[in-house]
Amino acid sequence: MLSRRSLLAAALVLGVTPALAQSDAAAPAAKLPVVASFSILGDFVKNVGGDRIAMTTIVGPNSDTHVYQPTPNDAKKLAAAKVVFVNGLGFEGWMDRLVKASGTKATVVVATTGIKPRERTADEPQDDDEKPKGKKEAHAHGAIDPHAWQSVANAKVYVANIRDGLIAADPAGKDVYTANAAAYLAKLDALQADVLKAVAAIPDDHRRIITSHDAFGYFGDAYGLKLLAPEGVSTESEASAKDVGRIIRQIKAQKVPAVFLENVSDPRLMDRIAKESSAKVGGTLYSDALSDDKGPATTYIDMVQSNLRALSAALSS
Known part of the structure; x- marks a missing residue:
């Protein structure tokens, strides 16, 4: 016959063990x-x-x-x-x-x-x-x-x-x-359809832009846009007067309708080019980084859609 102490110990084991097991099961695995x-x-x-x-x-x-x-x-x-x-x-x-x-x-x-x-x-x-x-x-x-x-x-x-x-x-x-x-x-499949639809609405002779560095080549190749960037100018270097002059000649020769800033680049270059050429500043494109929480491109999908809106607004008319 079990002693009173043994019965108490057994009751504690029976009462506590399931609780412990339940607690372990509920504990999330390490991420x-x-x-x-x-x-x-x-x-x-x-x-x-x-x-x-x-x-x-x-x-x-x-x-x-x-x-x-x-x-x-x-x-x-x-x-x-x-x-x-x-x-x-x-x-x-x-x-x-x-x-x-x-x-x-x-x-x-x-x-x-x-x-x-x-x-x-x-x-x-x-x-x-x-x-x-x-x-x-x-x-x-x-x-x-x-x-x-x-x-x-x-x-x-x-x-x-x-x-x-x-x-x-x-x-x-x-x-x-x-x-x-x-x-x-x-x-992403739905996003791809959105991109194709938006680009199709841009007139063929308007599908040319200049951006502040060469980050949109894959986009241009995939969707039929000519996206140009100043040669020798990247996010790691500053444009010389010769660079700016060449870009302006390029805009005029190819009738480029818009120039775009990028969120990781110094905006002064493209502002200067726009002022000295016939092109308009088409807005900001997100190239190498998302925006912060206050911006329009906090996710990749938002980034592509934001770029589409900027391109469509500048080039569709």
Whole structure:
């Protein structure tokens, strides 16, 4: 026969153990720590990872990845991560050094894997009489254009690579990542239809603009727009008087209807070009970074739609 003490102990065990089990079952699993190199890529990762990930972005909204200088805190972020997502194609010129300095054991996923890189020719943004005699880099990245996300079809490749990278790091979350990716890909399909419809409404002879740096080549190739950028002028350099003069001649010769600012560039260049030419300032295009919470481009989808509105307003009439 059990003693009174034994019965009390048994009652405590029977009463407490289920409660403990219930508490353990309710406790959320630790989120997968991941890092994305810049804000647009970070938005893709958030849409696929959902609540299973804890994400940090290195280069935030309205910030220029081209000229970013990593900090010791960035190295700590990488050291703590299980997966690091990068654009690749030379976009983050500082990333290899940062990965090495951080000592991270994280898997580095290149989101542009499988995308055919767009090769830029040196004469794309120039007048015939200003073409260089030899090969000249059109951008600090050289001949390869890294801005592949500007094509929505390419954005879908980013999402697939992100999905596969998360599944490899967290197999238990496969169903969640697969479902999240499928839902987001459907949104991108709808976005693609919106882009095609908006561009189709722009007259053929108006489909030419100048932007402050060469970030929209994939967009132009995909949707039939001629998007020009000042040769030798990027977010990392200032335009000379000769550069400005050449751009103005180009605008007049090709009857370019509008010039556009970019959210990561100094607006003074395009303002000056607009004042000294017949082109109008068509507004702000979001190229390499999302806007902050107060802006119109807080997500990738919002960014593309904001760019469409700016292009349509400037070019449709």
